[in-house]
Amino acid sequence: MHLAAQAGVRYAMENPHSYVHSNIAGLVTLLEACKSANPQPSVVWASSSSVYGLNEKVPFSETDRTDQPASLYAATKKAGEEITHTYNHIYGLSITGLRFFTVYGPWGRPDMAYFSFTRNILQGKPITVYRGKDRADLARDFTFIDDIVKGCVGSLDTSGKSTGSGGKKRGPAPYRIFNLGNTSPVTVPTLVSILERHLKVKAKRNFVDMPGNGDVPFTHANISLAQRELGYKPTTDLATGLKKFVKWYLSYYGYNHGKDVN
Template identity: 50%
Template sequence: MPILVTGAAGFIGSHVCLKLLARGDEVVGVDNLNDYYDPMLKKARLASLLGQRGFSFLEVDIADPMTLAGALSGQKITQVVHLAAQAGVRHSLENPRAYIRSNISGHLEILEFCRSCPGFEHLVYASSSSVYGGNQKVPFSEDDRVDNPVSLYAATKKSDELMSYTYAHLFGLPQTGLRFFTVYGPLGRPDMAYWIFTKAMLEGRPIRVFNNGEMWRDFTYIDDAVEAVVAVLDKPPLADVPPSRLYNVGNNQPARLGDFIDILEKLLAVKANRQSEPMQPGDVVHTFADMTLLERDFGFKPRTSLEVGLGKFVDWYRSTWMARTGAL
């Protein structure tokens, strides 16, 4: 049976597709290839998938009602990894309707599609560490209250969790939500700090450092995140009533932003021109994943340190992306 992966041209989605194909699974990838960031990057990710044995691709907007069901007519889908979403905390302040359409309407369409599939086995979907908002207790646990989001992006992801729980309760639809903590690595997102800082530092431009660098992030390397997705996919919460679970996917080792920049300076052999700025609306000071549940249920432990992961990103950026784009 083919596995459906939404957001297949996205950062996490493309890597999940590669992992599933490598172990012999058949994968149907869908993506709307929007221009939130440079489409060249999405095309580069997709190029690594097209032509691989067992992979097929459909350019589909999952938020269009019934479009997905029509595009996949005749496919016997019993497992879905739903990673398509409008990402970015700060962008949600400027374009809120895109988040409601993609993250809420799109999630609803995925739920309805899964409910319509005979013998459906498991939906794994992306949530976010953003749902923890400004919680002061660290590390963040799946049992913590998440009723006070500080960005619309976070509110949409919390809404997805609520909708999924409801469908599990009403229809017995097995689901697992994954709260990702700042996933980074090669072929990542150019709107994230590690990419923005690397590009600016190599070009000799200043970087914007919020809250004097006194912010902490639980950076999760892409290979670790993908390992968690695949492990969870293979083990639906069938014994739970309703069959719905949530897990943190993080590194369990938050790094201070100032120290993060120090690491980049060493890797790039470039001194950063740090431009201090206040906290931005929708941002939080800490993210810190309690990984107890994922380790208990799947034996999962993140393996990639920030120094190693950033080193792999910098190597890729210099050897591949700069050559492809002609960037400095």
């Protein structure tokens, strides 16, 4: 199970080489080790919903085009899908790529919006809410970490065997790609409202037009393939998941009213 990566859309504009180093060179290093191992392992790895890029057909399905990335991060994940396909084809590695849709929850990434919103709301600082074309609200298919974990375990349990040994292929091996999402996109202002309710604090909202930094206006997963093949069934809606996150956040950072969280 390969989940290591340089994540995030915006940071890719500041430090592009870190994405190439982790998401491409790091992946190839791992696949080289796997192809030569005896027996070869099956590989499950984290791709991203960002590969759908500027695709406007919704919900996003695994058979949709993914050749219009909107960020370097997305491009490195798309490159990873092509590279893993090559290793599957040449060396018989069993490969499963998982396109995660906006994963959130306790112990999440501090650079993500829900996390920084929580910190700023508690500190009384304004939050920046981006809007898309014609002032449309941005929306994301937020997927709770526990649901993602179930999908990852289901992928490992059903992965099928690699068919090579010592770097030589003996026959075709499984190559699979699945969306792991929640199937119900929620707008960013709605996310903020849920956080306000759980934190019992009003947010100071600054609405700003979305800059051209690689973010896309919405994501929405079609998960029928993962449901059929993995038994994947997300059960946590955003209000429930954010309640769990806020409870963790307050206990982890030891927040007291009127004091800084950090």
